[in-house]
Amino acid sequence: MSVKEKNKLQYFQRYLLKINSISRNPIPFFMSIMKKHGTMVDAYFLKRFYLTTDPEVIRYIFQKNNKNYVKTNRTIDPVREQIGNGLLTSEGAYWLKQRRSIQPGFHRKRLEDISITMVNEINAYMDEVLDVYAANNESFVLDKEMMHLAYRLVSKSLFGSEVADEKLKLMDKAISEGQEYTVDLIRRPYLRFWLRLNGEFKKNQENKRMSQELIMDIINERKKATTPQNDLLQMLLETEYEDGSKMTDEQLLDESLVLYVAGHETTALALTWAIYLISTHSAVEQQLYQNTLSNFSDKDPAFSDLRSMGYVTQVIDETMRMYPPAWLLDRKAIEDDEVGGYKINKNQDIFCFTYGMHRNPEYWENPDDFNPDRFSDENKKKHVPHAYMPFGAGPRLCIGNNFAMMEMQLILSMFAKRYRFEVVKDQKIEVQPLITLRPRNGIKVKIHKR
Numbered sequence: 001m002s003v004k005e006k007n008k009l010q011y012f013q014r015y016l017l018k019i020n021s022i023s024r025n026p027i028p029f030f031m032s033i034m035k036k037h038g039t040m041v042d043a044y045f046l047k048r049f050y051l052t053t054d055p056e057v058i059r060y061i062f063q064k065n066n067k068n069y070v071k072t073n074r075t076i077d078p079v080r081e082q083i084g085n086g087l088l089t090s091e092g093a094y095w096l097k098q099r100r101s102i103q104p105g106f107h108r109k110r111l112e113d114i115s116i117t118m119v120n121e122i123n124a125y126m127d128e129v130l131d132v133y134a135a136n137n138e139s140f141v142l143d144k145e146m147m148h149l150a151y152r153l154v155s156k157s158l159f160g161s162e163v164a165d166e167k168l169k170l171m172d173k174a175i176s177e178g179q180e181y182t183v184d185l186i187r188r189p190y191l192r193f194w195l196r197l198n199g200e201f202k203k204n205q206e207n208k209r210m211s212q213e214l215i216m217d218i219i220n221e222r223k224k225a226t227t228p229q230n231d232l233l234q235m236l237l238e239t240e241y242e243d244g245s246k247m248t249d250e251q252l253l254d255e256s257l258v259l260y261v262a263g264h265e266t267t268a269l270a271l272t273w274a275i276y277l278i279s280t281h282s283a284v285e286q287q288l289y290q291n292t293l294s295n296f297s298d299k300d301p302a303f304s305d306l307r308s309m310g311y312v313t314q315v316i317d318e319t320m321r322m323y324p325p326a327w328l329l330d331r332k333a334i335e336d337d338e339v340g341g342y343k344i345n346k347n348q349d350i351f352c353f354t355y356g357m358h359r360n361p362e363y364w365e366n367p368d369d370f371n372p373d374r375f376s377d378e379n380k381k382k383h384v385p386h387a388y389m390p391f392g393a394g395p396r397l398c399i400g401n402n403f404a405m406m407e408m409q410l411i412l413s414m415f416a417k418r419y420r421f422e423v424v425k426d427q428k429i430e431v432q433p434l435i436t437l438r439p440r441n442g443i444k445v446k447i448h449k450r
């Protein structure tokens, strides 16, 4: 091989290595181009796209001119293929009709009833799982456990307590395997053919069929029940369109699956990062503990206590600033457009880089420091408008935001009262940005009872 050929090969190898490392974790690459080129960047990586951390641009796309922007096919098609055409995956007039009909169902009284189910489940989980880890002084993988807990809470909140645990476990397994399959397909679409050859496609079809059948069984059982429950399934069953009609079985199935899938991983990850940050910041841990004791030392928290959980809420808000579970939101322009002097072409993708916006020193002082005081009532007044959006923005704002905040407030305050977490030493804590922001190798912790 000539020297020239050798150089070419080395260049190509370096290029491939770079692509590989960017695909593995695009956050450092995105941060570096934002630092170099500002808050709206016309970038190229395999395809041309805009990357933005500009709150005004994001507001324009998600709110002011949201009708001109849809989710990109690359991410949403595989999700739709997996969980059907529900709130998260639908677009246009159909999405609007569903959103308008379902939104009122997330009312205060329903959340209050769900909070009772949640507190019972959290107590049971602490007794059955965390107390055992504590008694055995055994370490465990925090993100895995938070995923189990969030599954447990979302299934009970969706389907009530009368569904057998065995059925829920089967469904959890089928749905979580389906999610892994979908994530794989989004990240590496070229694998589609290989997944058919190696049997994964067939296995996934089987999982899909099983979870759909299980949910349809629950829906049919519920339709026969004489006493109405106050869970999310009941809310879907009672949802009425403007003409007085109700959802079909297919719509009930799709919307249940969407709530199930959208409702647990994001929450589990926010909890994981919160516990990690609390355990590595002793002043925050102490304040959280004192706050919990002064609010409900001798009882479980209730819905009416949520308002006085100011400090827990600040900790959650600050956690989602540093580690937004939905770290990147993508949109595609339907027609040519212009924002802030930038021309956006029809079909062009725009990535709203929430993680980058939340860590931008132009909007946040010392953005890499964990400081829940940023979210005190007084300090919130000083925030740059729209520079914080863990739940998205505009008409497609997360429909489960109040549900998720309540769940995290209850869990973190109940944990704080009973336990102290300790992050096991000598682990490399690194982010793994897939669709959501996971810890790459998991976070190992130990737990001590107070």
Ligand code: HEM
Residues within 6 Å of the ligand: 071, 087, 088, 099, 258, 259, 262, 263, 264, 266, 267, 270, 324, 325, 326, 329, 330, 390, 391, 392, 393, 395, 396, 397, 398, 399, 400, 401, 403, 404
């Ligand atoms: C910490 C927890 C959560 C975070 C950070 C989060 C974040 C988000 C974000 C950023 C979006 C907007 C996506 C976009 O515009 O592309 C969204 C949408 C959505 N979320 Fe959440 N979410 C959380 C919890 C939940 C829960 C608990 C539920 C259900 C019980 C839920 C159900 C949904 C649904 C159905 C949508 C689609 C709404 C629509 O397009 O109309 N989420 N979420």
